[in-house]
Amino acid sequence: DAGITQSPRYKITETGRQVTLMCHQTWSHSYMFWYRQDLGHGLRLIYYSAAADITDKGEVPDGYVVSRSKTENFPLTLESATRSQTSVYFCASRYGPSNTEAFFGQGTRLTVV
């Protein structure tokens, strides 16, 4: 299907485990983003990417790693999950630096126990 898809939709993991959230978009958008959504904080940017092999930190990057070997994929890895990383994670993409809309995936609800 066209658009931006995230997997898995729901994930429960244990503290200390590594977990990877996947994001795939079919528009060939240059820019991709990872946000987390928490009560009391709204959506906050974790990492973003301007193109394949170009990534940079956002507002709350600690404990997360990203990669972008292909334009269409932007996985987010929690190297050693902590309970504070329990959240809903959203991936987004945008065509370019110009005045265009950002489009969001359906989200991944991650629970760290």
Next chain:
Amino acid sequence: KQEVTQIPAALSVPEGENLVLNCSFTDSAIYNLQWFRQDPGKGLTSLLLIQSSQREQTSGRLNASLDKSSGRSTLYIAASQPGDSATYLCAVRRGETSGSRLTFGEGTQLTVNP
């Protein structure tokens, strides 16, 4: 640091009513402002994008206005319907560069009662 505030946090109205959702931001040097809708357990759906040079945008029953100088935007929903029930988020983008992320408000949870 840009801060975005949405008031009220929750709003309940009867079907058919016209309503206004408010968004304010502290730094008026924005590139654009985007309104989103979020249904429970779902992702964000883009509703309207207003560029910094524009004063309003319309899509169907939705009209968004932007007053950069006062740091405010409003989303007007005409003839509200139960299907409009959702959380509405506004987000501002500071600049044109690749690192210019969206800064979000916490949203207004709208309930339209039949």
